[in-house]
Every structure is written in C-alpha cells, then in structure tokens.
Amino acid sequence: MNVIDATTRELLEKTEFLALVTQGAGGPHLVGNWGDYLRRLGVEGDRIVLPAGHYDETEKNLQRDNRIQVMVASRAVKGSRGPGQGGVLSGTGAVQNEGEAFQRVKAAFPWARGALVIEVLSVKMHL
Amino acid sequence: MNVIDATTRELLEKTEFLALVTQGAGGPHLVGNWGDYLRRLGVEGDRIVLPAGHYDETEKNLQRDNRIQVMVASRAVKGSRGPGQGGVLSGTGAVQNEGEAFQRVKAAFPWARGALVIEVLSVKMHL
Secondary structure, eight states, X not given: OOSSOHHHHHHHHXXXXXXXXXXETTEEEEEEEEHHHHXXXXXXXXXXXXXXXXXXXXXXXXXXXXXXXXXXXXXXXXXXXXXXXXXXXXXXXXXXXXXHHHHHHHHHOXXXXXXXXXXXXXXXXXX | OOSSOHHHHHHHHHOSEEEEEEEETTEEEEEEXXXXXXXXXXXXXXXXXXXXXXXXXXXXXXXXXXXEEEEEEEEEXXXXXXXXXXXXXXXXXXXXXXXXXXXXXXXXXXXXXXXXXXXXXXXXXXX
C-alpha cells in the first residue's frame, strides 16, 4: 500500500504550490515549487520529482540531513470539517544531476539544473 | 517604509494558503493556514494575524525560539520571469490568548483558541 493515498493524491492534483522545508544550520530553510510542475512530471508510487532551479541551500541541507517536509493544501479538496484540506508529506530527498529522474526533468524543464527527488515516508493531514 | 511592500501585499491577497515554519527540537515544524482567513482579519503595517486552531507545537517552538517563516505564492501574481510569484516572510511570532488581536480573531473565528501574531521583519521574493 502506498503512503500517498487517495486524499494525498487529490491534494497533489489540486495544490497551487508546494512549500518544501529542510533543516539548515541556522534554522529551517523554506523553498517553493509549483503544483503544475509536479503534475507535468507525474507522481509514481511514493516518489515526488520536482525541477530544481536554484535550490543550492536545499541541496546542501539535504546532504547533511536528508529529511524534507512538503506542505500542500487546497480549498477544493474536502477536509474532515468542510471544504479545504492540507497536510504535510515527510520523507527523504536529494537533488540529482544525472539519472532517469534528471533526464525527465530536463526534458520538461530545460532551465532546471537538477531534479529534486523525494521519497515520501509518511503523510499527515491537518484538517 | 513597510517591509510588506506592494508585491508582498499582492501575494497576501492572492495566496490560497500559507505555510508556516518554526524550529522544533527534532527539526522544522510545518503548519498551514488559509489565505482567506488572513484576508478576513486584514494586514496592518507589517503585522500578520491568523487564527490558531491547534498550533500546540508551533506555540511551544515559538516560546523557545520566536522566529517564524511564512511561505506564500500565487500563479496570479507577476514574477520577474513570467506569471507566478512566491516568497518567504520572516519575522517573530507568538500565540496570544488575550488582547486586541485575540479578540479580533475570536470575533471572526469562534473556534480559534488563540491568535498567531507575526511581526514581519524581512521578505524575500523567489521569482
């Protein structure tokens, strides 16, 4: 059974953007990505692939501590108390500069310098 | 001059949700809030006020380290390279259970247990 269940998948299909957090030496480091970039690449199993434009600090942080958290949310997804759901996907990540994921990113986003590949290990819905 | 400039204000008017990050003992802690909740309360100067439903861990984190980061993004705001802008507001925060901000939150959101009050000290646009 996948960690990315039906509700999470619906959120990934609807979220306008993703907020990605890694642990930096001086505190948490926060970067974003677009939901439609994620959707252009598709979600396979529990793996999320995103184009990395800069992400220098994110990459450095992941080399030291590979844990990453991703927030997604949408008013168009039903929550337990009404319209709107949001949650956090937690897993491990790395910026890859070669391999299948990188080739796929490069084909879709020629400006990308790498592929941020995240293996989602757990999901927590907030609403 | 306000830290929250015209572009930031436009983002706060358009973002569907906000991702809020504090430093926890075991890593960054990530919670969300809705853009329309923020807009119902309004932004005054460089202060952001949000209803706090649970936010127990966020509150505990802020008591130890009051720094908080907020990501907002929208495809409907123009970025420097095309449609879509996003960025991070950094500042200090606290969950307040009394006072003017709390009364204002409570009037608009009877379910709230507190007001998350953020003084924005800097803003960084990403696109």
